[in-house]
Amino acid sequence: MAAAGAITVREETWDHRRIVRVIFDLPDKPVNVLTTETMRALGEVLGNLEQEPPSGLVLESAKPGVFIAGADIHEIEKIDAADAAATVAREGRDLLWKLHTIRCPTYAAIDGVALGGGLEAALFCDYRIVSDSPKTRVGLPEVTLGIIPGFGGTQTLPRLIGLQPALDLILTGRQIDGRRAEKLGLADRCVPHDTFQEEVEAFVMRHPKKAAWPRRSPPFFLIRELTCSMARSAVLKKTQGNYPAPLAAIAAVRRGLGRELSEGLRIETEIFSALPQTRECKNLIRTFFQMEKFKKYSIPRLEEMARARGKPAPARACAVIGAGTMGAGIAQHLSACGLGVRLKDIDVKFLQRGIGAAEKIVRGSLARKRIRREEARDILARILPTLDYGPLRSAELVIEAVLEDLPLKRKVFDDLERVTARGVVLATNTSSLPIGKIAEGRPAESQGRYIGLHFFNPVDKMPLVEIVVAPCTSDETLARALEFVKAIKKTPVVVKDRPGFLVNRVLMPYMNESAYLLSEGVRIDHIDRLALKFGMPMGPLHLLDVVGLDVGEKVSHVLHEAYGDRMAPCPLFERLRREGRLGQKNERGFYLYKGGKKQPDHALYDGLPAAPAIAGEDITDRLILTMVNEAARVLSEGVVDDAETVDVGMLLGTGFPPFRGGLLKYADDRGLQSCVDRLYAFSERHGARFAPCDDLVRLAKSGGRFHQETVR
Numbered sequence: 252m253a254a255a256g257a258i259t260v261r262e263e264t265w266d267h268r269r270i271v272r273v274i275f276d277l278p279d280k281p282v283n284v285l286t287t288e289t290m291r292a293l294g295e296v297l298g299n300l301e302q303e304p305p306s307g308l309v310l311e312s313a314k315p316g317v318f319i320a321g322a323d324i325h326e327i328e329k330i331d332a333a334d335a336a337a338t339v340a341r342e343g344r345d346l347l348w349k350l351h352t353i354r355c356p357t358y359a360a361i362d363g364v365a366l367g368g369g370l371e372a373a374l375f376c377d378y379r380i381v382s383d384s385p386k387t388r389v390g391l392p393e394v395t396l397g398i399i400p401g402f403g404g405t406q407t408l409p410r411l412i413g414l415q416p417a418l419d420l421i422l423t424g425r426q427i428d429g430r431r432a433e434k435l436g437l438a439d440r441c442v443p444h445d446t447f448q449e450e451v452e453a454f455v456m457r458h459p460k461k462a463a464w465p466r467r468s469p470p471f472f473l474i475r476e477l478t479c480s481m482a483r484s485a486v487l488k489k490t491q492g493n494y495p496a497p498l499a500a501i502a503a504v505r506r507g508l509g510r511e512l513s514e515g516l517r518i519e520t521e522i523f524s525a526l527p528q529t530r531e532c533k534n535l536i537r538t539f540f541q542m543e544k545f546k547k548y549s550i551p552r553l554e555e556m557a558r559a560r561g562k563p564a565p566a567r568a569c570a571v572i573g574a575g576t577m578g579a580g581i582a583q584h585l586s587a588c589g590l591g592v593r594l595k596d597i598d599v600k601f602l603q604r605g606i607g608a609a610e611k612i613v614r615g616s617l618a619r620k621r622i623r624r625e626e627a628r629d630i631l632a633r634i635l636p637t638l639d640y641g642p643l644r645s646a647e648l649v650i651e652a653v654l655e656d657l658p659l660k661r662k663v664f665d666d667l668e669r670v671t672a673r674g675v676v677l678a679t680n681t682s683s684l685p686i687g688k689i690a691e692g693r694p695a696e697s698q699g700r701y702i703g704l705h706f707f708n709p710v711d712k713m714p715l716v717e718i719v720v721a722p723c724t725s726d727e728t729l730a731r732a733l734e735f736v737k738a739i740k741k742t743p744v745v746v747k748d749r750p751g752f753l754v755n756r757v758l759m760p761y762m763n764e765s766a767y768l769l770s771e772g773v774r775i776d777h778i779d780r781l782a783l784k785f786g787m788p789m790g791p792l793h794l795l796d797v798v799g800l801d802v803g804e805k806v807s808h809v810l811h812e813a814y815g816d817r818m819a820p821c822p823l824f825e826r827l828r829r830e831g832r833l834g835q836k837n838e839r840g841f842y843l844y845k846g847g848k849k850q851p852d853h854a855l856y857d858g859l860p861a862a863p864a865i866a867g868e869d870i871t872d873r874l875i876l877t878m879v880n881e882a883a884r885v886l887s888e889g890v891v892d893d894a895e896t897v898d899v900g901m902l903l904g905t906g907f908p909p910f911r912g913g914l915l916k917y918a919d920d921r922g923l924q925s926c927v928d929r930l931y932a933f934s935e936r937h938g939a940r941f942a943p944c945d946d947l948v949r950l951a952k953s954g955g956r957f958h959q960e961t962v963r
């Protein structure tokens with residue numbers, strides 16, 4: 252028996268029992284998703300089976316590495332009204348309810364990702380068997396898309412694993428592996444991937460009856476109220492109230508948990524229906540698709556080249572020069588991705604420090620159970636320290652990460668030119684120096700190998716790499732660098748070799764402006780708090796402390812030289828330098844860091860005007876609109892190809908709030924003319940650094956947008 256398209260139904264006899272296998276396999280798609288069509292097909296299957304229930308029903312997938320990746324996000328993106336949202340959720344969970352009530356035991360056999368609606372389908376089954384494959388990850392990522400689980404997840408999960416662990420999964424969208432799922436009681440058994448089918452059969456034979464439900468009785472009213480109100484406070488603190496979905500998820504759990512499951516499901520639908528049409532949801536979905544696109548970033552002319560000559564094989568053996576924070580971080584990350592790494596420095600003690608830094612990151616992953624003990628050992632074993640260039644002969648790609656000093660970098664590359672083979676990619680992790688200057692004066696055939704690979708600190712956590720293309724960089728090198736960045740699971744943005752590239756250049760005016768605000772007397776924590784309220788992950792003054800004021804000074808010097816007065820560092824930085832304030836690293840910057848606590852340093856207010864009466868809105872606009880203005884310049888100079896690249900770069904490189912859809916999407920949404928008017932007003936009051944650039948003025952005047960499409 253077979254059902255339309257996405258689902259095949261197979262009847263088998265397992266030890267005299269009639270077992271029906273319902274197998275998902277969405278044609279021509281890499282993953283299974285619950286589209287309207289798939290849901291209809293599942294409805295038909297369940298309708299037929301209800302007439303004559305088998306001894307057991309197994310829900311499974313024919314796609315390797317995937318069970319079901321959730322409801323179809325494209326369909327959710329199109330929802331524009333509460334009644335449409337309610338219909339989608341109601342129809343879906345009514346259908347899955349049939350799985351819960353069908354008169355035979357039901358089993359979800361999960362050997363791959365089971366996310367969102369995919370996991371919710373499994374939660375309505377009597378039993379869940381998961382595999383220990385690294386590909387098996389289960390979770391409810393809905394809040395990251397601006398919605399809540401709408402196929403019953405807010406009700407079934409707490410009844411299965413308890414309130415606190417369920418809230419943790421629902422509010423973070425965290426995905427867990429099979430073993431953890433078993434530990435939490437989300438899965439009944441975690442079995443080896445290699446013998447998954449046999450293990451599923453054995454489990455089904457051992458569990459011939461429907462399971463008792465709910466598995467856990469709901470917590471007492473007071474415990475529930477307390478847990479939910481604590482979760483709410485934590486969410487508000489973390490999100491500043493900018494994200495409606497996690498708060499809605501808490502409300503659904505809180506209101507639904509003390510009631511019958513069916514009533515809880517009704518409440519969930521009611522709460523769900525207010526979300527898909529919000530701007531936050533549309534922007535988060537847009538961000539999801541942008542991330543998917545950039546992870547697979549391709550450049551048409553390179554694709555064509557690959558078709559003619561074959562795709563470059565990603566490098567397996569690499570070398571990193573310089574074992575400082577960045578070098579050690581890069582070496583650790585490359586090794587964690589399975590690559591062999593030679594880490595070179597000029598002194599044993601630098602190497603020891605670098606290896607120590609890599610060990611610290613690995614220990615952290617081990618403590619958070621991200622990796623196993625053997626993996627940790629392998630990661631460290633793959634990093635081979637060296638003081639000589641000789642062992643670098645076998646490297647296929649080299650990343651230089653020494654101090655930001657042009658003559659020093661050129662000297663390193665002189666040495667690399669001598670030892671590396673002709674085809675080897677020579678990359679620099681510089682954050683500010685021109686790649687062209689590093690390559691200058693070398694033989695033409697060698698210059699093509701030079702490229703920038705700008706990683707962000709901390710390397711293991713920051714997903715972005717700016718691929719910096721100089722005029723001398725060959726397409727061959729760009730293609731290899733692009734494949735490399737994708738292979739090490741980072742998201743690439745391709746930028747031209749202009750000072751500051753994309754992220755630092757756009758971010759610098761924001762940081763600089765925060766110092767101007769402080770010099771006008773605005774309090775340190777007030778400035779940072781307003782940036783957090785806007786949605787930035789860290790206030791600009793705190794960020795400067797974390798980056799290091801000495802590092803910031805170097806970058807700002809380069810940008811000032813390149814772009815003139817508008818990038819002139821705020822004079823207050825000179826005072827900070829004189830006072831020896833380096834930021835977090837010497838526990839003294841805008842804040843004092845004593846005993847792990849951060850306090851604004853009131854001594855900095857000496858000699859500054861008293862706190863002025865500036866509206867919060869003005870402070871936020873001064874910080875954010877200077878970035879919009881600089882980003883507009885980046886676009887007009889062709890540093891990046893399009894507004895989408897700016898948005899992805901700023902999102903991944905600075906944590907620009909995803910619910911706003913990106914820096915330039917934010918500007919589009921508030922209206923470019925409003926941005927221009929504000930910039931003019933600020934330039935009159937505070938100086939020419941705010942003057943809107945010509946292209947921004949022109950675009951605003953013509954009623955245009957940075958992004959041509961209107962998401963809503």
Ligand code: 3H9
Pocket residue numbers: 281282284320321322323324325339340343364366367368369371392393396399400401402404540543544
């Ligand atoms: C939900 O379930 C709501 C419900 O509670 C209730 C509603 C009422 N929809 O990157 P890949 C696409 S919300 C549509 O090659 P990978 C993806 O865009 C949903 N499309 O594989 C890509 O397209 P393209 C909750 C989807 O191995 C292609 O499939 N679920 C969906 O790197 C393959 O992806 C999620 O949030 C989807 N649900 O990663 C899970 N999922 O080929 C979102 C994937 O055109 N998905 N696509 O670029 C993911 O996290 C990753 O895609 C996944 C695979 C881990 C599954």
